[in-house]
Amino acid sequence: MADTMHALEKNPNWKGRRGPVVLVIMDGVGYGKYEDGDAVKASRMEYLDWLTANCPHTKLKAHGTAVGLPSDDDMGNSEVGHNAMGCGRVFAQGAKLVGESISSGSMFKDATWQKLVKNVADKNSTLHFIGLVSDGNVHSHIDHLKAMVAQAAKDGIKKVRVHALLDGRDVDPTSALNYITPLEEYLASFKDCDYRIASGGGRMYMTMDRYNADWSMVQRGWYAHVLGEGRTFESATKAIETYRAEVPGILDQDMHEFVIAENGKPVGTINDGDSVIYFNFRGDRALEITKAFETPASADFPYFDRKRVPSVEYAGMMEYDGDAHIPSQYLVNPPSIDRTMGEYLTKTGVRLLAISETQKYGHVTYFFNGNKQGKFDEKLEDYIEVPSDVVPFEQRPWMKCAEITDKVIEAIKSGKYDHIRLNFPNGDMVGHTGVFNAVVCSMEGMDLQLGRIRDAIKEAGGIMCVTADHGNSDDMYEHAKDGSVKKDKDGTPKAKTSHSLNPVPGIIYDPEYKGEYDNTKLNDGLGISSWPATIMNLMGYFAPTDYDKSMINLK
Secondary structure (H helix, E strand, C coil), X not given: CCCCCCCCCECCCCCCCCCCEEEEEECCCCCCCCCCCCHHHHCCCHHHHHHHHHCCEEEEECCHHHHCCCCCCCCCCHHXXXXXXXXXXXXXXXXXXXXHHHHHCHHHHCHHHHHHHHHHHHHCCCXXXXXXXXXCCCCCCHHHHHHHHHHHXXXXXXXXXXXXXXXXXXXXXCCHXXXXXXXXXXXXXXXXXXXXXXXXXXXXXXXXXXCCCCHHHHHHXXXXXXXXXXXXXXXXXXXXXXXXXXXXXXXXXHCCCEEEEEXXXXXXXXXXXXXXXXXXXXXXXXXXXXXXXXXXXXXXXXXXXXXXXXXXXXXEEECCXXXXXXXXXXXXXXXXXXXXXXXXXXXXXXXXEEEEEHHHHHHHHHHCCCCCCXXXXXXXXXXXXXXXXXCCHHHCCCCCHHHHHHHHHHHHHHCCCCEEEEEECXXXXXXXXXXXXXXXXXXXXXXXXXXXXXXXXXXXXXXXXXXXXXXXXXXXXXXXXCCCEXXXXXXXXXXXXXXXXXXXXXXXXXXXXXXXXXXXXXXXXXXXXXXXXXXXXXXXXXXXXXXXXXXXXXX
């Protein structure tokens, strides 16, 4: 039975601590299945090893059904991971919601789909799809795209254009042709219809920026998708083959733009009267391109010169920002997450701080708070964003972990906060590059910061909780079914740039432990959604009755 929003009940047997309870999220750091390719194991992690050897710890599930995804074959990701760690329960997430909406047919009966299709039919215009073309199931799934294209054909739409972003992060880093070539064949199979790929490029080169980190990515996407500006090719397959021949070893995610042209003219510019669907279901890399489409031509748009702003019917796959209601039209309702840990803590009068650098700032705020912008209580909450470097992550693998730690230690010493949560993005952002040595560097740089926070916690008499939202850096090589490492043509290990299915740490460092719980063993078999109940217990409160089980057993 669901609980209700209320101030948390104090545990009369809790003896208190002098300092705050700090949650350290090592983004993308799990327990590897294979020694070969495990950059965490390959790193000198003196402080993480010390914490594991000297503190109660467990392995937590951070993928699949444990975080609301359709099956345990689905890798976790930062969005759903922070949702789970923030709300203390498991909600059905984007991929599952979209799949159910398509299989039941409810998406196509909904007013938004009907409106976009009618707009195209009435104006004899084009239906455009923009999004990530893979089966990674983190931001999108190609099956969703194909189902919508098939429905468009049933609805009598004669002209469809796909603007295909290449993945290589949530799937094999050079697997684009496994998706693009069959997609081109699929689109061509609709007889008496004009269905084609119109443009595309790598997800880390164009369109899919997040947190306002690099609007030039969105500009490149806009110019290719909307204006048809960029290097032209006869097909998307030909574009990928050409780029690979010209730049050996190029990863899909970094591939430059391509525009499909015929007789010297782009085949799929976006024009007045068209309908546009951004078919990614995950919100963080959807907000900026959505803003570019939804900001009127007459309004101030300081991010880049859009040159031409077509009047279109635009919809996202989901509502990417529930508070700001972005986009104004969407196909599938997002999970309705309520009663998050942050809301309970502020209702109880707890003073808290959330901090990360730009790349994960939205995760410890927006996603952690159940996909809600802003604060629950302006007086009790502080949020700090440390600006990220705008360079390839393998060039600065330590990222901003030291600067984050500086501010966290300052916050611990201030005595102002009862709870602090922080995210070190290194293991995830550098892990996605596939550069093994850079990941090792990132891990060792982060480990130094774990040691600094541990020492500050000991001095302040607080509690340090160490975890991750999913795995990544723990699985940097592609492995065959027999466990052997796959090799590239030159004999080197084939890099893996996607998340892993591995469990993640659950560690509690409590230097002034006073016997209120069993500190010899934490509960096993739990997911990362157990952190809220655990943290509430460690702060001296009972968790809501419907929250997932705590890792500790109170005496």
